[in-house]
Amino acid sequence: MKRQTTRRRRSQRPKVLEVRVMSPRIAWFGFLRFAVTAAKIGCVVAALTAAGWGVWRGVQHAFFQNPDFRLRYIDLNENSVIDEIETAEAIGIELAERPNLFDIDVSKAAEKLSARPGICEARVERHLPATLVVRVLPRTPKAWLACLEQDISGERKAGGMLVDVNGVAYPCPALQLESASALPIIILPASDEHSIAV
Known part of the structure; x- marks a missing residue:
């Protein structure tokens, strides 16, 4: 006599057949989905470009084209080597044009002054709104x-x-x-x- 046992039956997985069908209508919806995504990305890129251009124009207007930042004074320390007019000539500034302070490269200006024979060391700084501060250490x-x-x-x-x-x-x-x-x-x-x- 055989014993009866309970066996677990394995559940059979349903067999699924995946079929991809391409029809003109399905292709059209796929194209529309792609076009909408591309349009969204294009709008984001256009908005970022417009914002960057606006910031750039704002900086140009606020600093480089602002008449308040035109050079009015050269604050030169007392020294026995160079005066304000010679300082402007050495740096390459046309005083009649009254350049914007932000158009003057202060590190190059300091290098040009330091290259003069009678000057040991030079430092140039912008002090807003309209002053160029020049400190020179003359040779003794x-x-x-x-x-x-x-x-x-x-x-x-x-x-x-x-x-x-x-x-x-x-x-x-x-x-x-x-x-x-x-x-x-x-x-x-x-x-x-x-x-x-x-």
Whole structure:
């Protein structure tokens, strides 16, 4: 005699047949779905472009085209090397045009001023609304240089050679002539190995 046991019957999975049918109507709805999605993306891109252009125009109008930010003053510290007009010329500013402060590259202006022979260091800043602040550290001369073989006369005049405490030789600026007139003259012999470099 056989025992009766209860067996679990496996449930049969329903068999599904997937069929994709393409008809003109289905293709039309697919195209419409694609067109709507593309239109939404296009609207978002257009809105972002318009917002970016508006911000750019606002910045241009608020800063670069604003007459309140035109250069009116050059605030230069007291020094014996350069004055305000020479500063503007050295930086490349046309004072008659009154440029906008934001059109002036302050880092390049500081580099141009530092490259002048009588200036050790220069700093240029914008102070709104209309001031360009310039701070220069002039070289402090210690003596006049003379070397007749290299055509450097020891005359105490503008353009004559001065030497500062660090041994840097530079031509005397006109503004520094009065303060340097009492300095001693050092006469140097000519040397091929050690020429006087400005």
